[in-house]
Amino acid sequence: MVLIESRETVEFDLAELLGGATGVRERLGWVALAAHCDQDIPLDATEVAALGGLSPGHWRSLDGLSQRHPRAMLEALLAKGLLIAQEPADEASRRFAQADDAVRAVHWRGLSAIAHRHSRWRDVDTEEAERLFSEASPQTFLERLGPALLAVPECAPAFARLPLEKPAPSPLDALMDRRVTCRNYDPAPLSFAAFSAVLYRTFGARAVSDYAPGVQLLKKGVPSAGGLHAVEAYLLVQRVEGVPAGLYHYHPVAHALEPLRELDAETAASLARRFVAAQAYYAGAPLQVALVSRFERNFWKYRNHAKAYRAVILDAGHLSQAMYLAATELNLGAFITAAINEVEIEQAFGLEPMTEGPLAVCGFGVRAQERVTVEFDPAHKVWGATTK
Ligand SMILES: Cc1cc2nc3c(=O)[nH]c(=O)nc-3n(C[C@H](O)[C@H](O)[C@H](O)COP(=O)(O)O)c2cc1C
Known part of the structure; x- marks a missing residue:
């Protein structure tokens, strides 16, 4: 299960800048997101084209495939984990094969599997991210975002609304x-x-x-x-x-x-x-x-x-x-x-x-006696009106 995405990255080149150019170089390339690999995998155009012609479900001999594709490219795809070896020759190939088996055994829908695998975080520190964010710009978070959409979408004018009954307050x-x-x-x-x-x-x-x-x-x-x-x-x-x-x-x-x-x-x-x-x-x-x-x-x-x-x-x-x-x-x-x-x-x-x-x-x-970190209690049902 592989999704191939076109990505544009911007690189800064000091030597180019010193030579009088902008120093900014945009690079366009293919990246594979696979359901059995955590990393994003860069691909070149020939690898993308070759993947489109390789069966995701049937084993083929490497020698047979080598008659249609350059052997070095097939080996590169094996090393990247996008071709799976039925008899893995090394530890890395064995791990790719095992991870691929695990995904296949669970009957994932391809797109969902890729979305799940690649939306996982490792070692993210949201406090640090917020600090970097505030250092990167003098604007506050809300200034950067601008106004939000209205809290309630209105689908009819107010006079056309059909008022509903409010229930008597219950324990619920x-x-x-x-x-x-x-x-x-x-x-x-x-x-x-x-x-x-x-x-x-x-x-x-x-x-x-x-x-x-x-x-x-x-x-x-x-x-x-x-x-x-x-x-x-x-x-x-x-x-x-x-x-x-x-x-x-x-x-x-x-x-x-x-x-x-x-x-x-x-x-x-x-x-x-x-x-x-x-x-x-x-x-x-x-x-x-x-x-x-x-x-x-x-x-x-x-x-x-x-x-x-x-x-x-x-x-x-x-x-x-x-x-x-x-x-x-x-x-x-x-x-x-x-x-x-x-x-x-x-x-x-x-x-x-x-x-x-x-x-x-x-x-x-149990709640703390004092509210140190902000909570959303606009009706003061938990905290008094004077606390944060
Ligand atoms: C799916 C989901 C994800 C949430 N993630 C976070 C979070 O990452 N950090 C956080 O402080 N609160 C998180 N919250 C709590 C919301 O911030 C909170 O529900 C919202 O501010 C409304 O406040 P209330 O639950 O007191 O009504 C999450 C809530 C939901 C339902």
């Missing part, structure tokens, strides 16, 4: 009013009871159904595409009473933690920071939950399906909202972030990236 309204993304966590450990309750209400199975021979479905408090509940909860615990700091998988039927690795407090804190791309306010939560899609479970039914990847992302959104509401009900705060270093999360939990992929990180805990 009260709960939803108090749902505010929490960026200020108390440093004390979270109680075991609150921890267990929010996990159960977010991820726990309320019933198990043997739907058909070999097909077991779970009933949860959230909807899920195909009823497959392919999104798993992988936890990084820092401060929960009675739970050693470490990495865990939540078992939704047993409602139990499966310990994966114990961590000392310093390592847990450092991993927490890396998972959420250095957003210190989320690293300060007592625990993080990586929402990890087991693609193979969803794609078992939705094979090579144009909607399947969207569907698993939607599943993660439902889980996050359930966590917000379950936490809010217990007067806790919750968060979700999509700004995550997927590669670090995969490595920590030992996940093969195209088989099991982190989509977001969420978490919850």
Whole structure:
């Protein structure tokens, strides 16, 4: 599965500038994005043309192909991982073949697979990125962006609207009013009871159904595409009473933690920071939950399906909202972030990236007494009108 993109890059050449030219050189070239490779792969025009004539599904002998294409080019494509060897001759080829097998085994739709693989972050530090951004220009972020689109698109004039009835305030309204993304966590450990309750209400199975021979479905408090509940909860615990700091998988039927690795407090804190791309306010939560899609479970039914990847992302959104509401009900705060270093999360939990992929990180805990980091509470449902 390969997408070939035309890219224009601008290079600065000091020698040219000193020679009287602009010093700016624009370069146009082809880049391959493959579902089994993390890196972008530069290609030349002959390689692009050759790839279009090579079968993605049938093995061909190298000697046979060499009659139609220059051998050196075929070897270059093998070295780049865009041709896969059935009998890999070296370690790099073996790794390309293994990664390609992993993608094929999961029944990915090509475009979705490439989008997933190449939207993962490794070692991104959002605090550092913000600092560089502010140094690069005297303008503030909002000045650079200009005004946003209207908050509400209006599809008819005001007089033509059909007014609806507002319901009498209910406990659900009260709960939803108090749902505010929490960026200020108390440093004390979270109680075991609150921890267990929010996990159960977010991820726990309320019933198990043997739907058909070999097909077991779970009933949860959230909807899920195909009823497959392919999104798993992988936890990084820092401060929960009675739970050693470490990495865990939540078992939704047993409602139990499966310990994966114990961590000392310093390592847990450092991993927490890396998972959420250095957003210190989320690293300060007592625990993080990586929402990890087991693609193979969803794609078992939705094979090579144009909607399947969207569907698993939607599943993660439902889980996050359930966590917000379950936490809010217990007067806790919750968060979700999509700004995550997927590669670090995969490595920590030992996940093969195209088989099991982190989509977001969420978490919850007791709110701090004081609001140090900004939260969005314009109706003052959580924080008083005088705090930030
Ligand atoms: C998909 C998604 C991704 C988000 N990513 C981030 C993030 O990277 N950093 C952050 O501070 N908040 C993140 N948030 C939280 C939003 O900033 C927050 O929901 C928004 O400001 C509205 O505030 P509220 O949730 O309190 O209503 C994310 C929320 C969603 C739904």
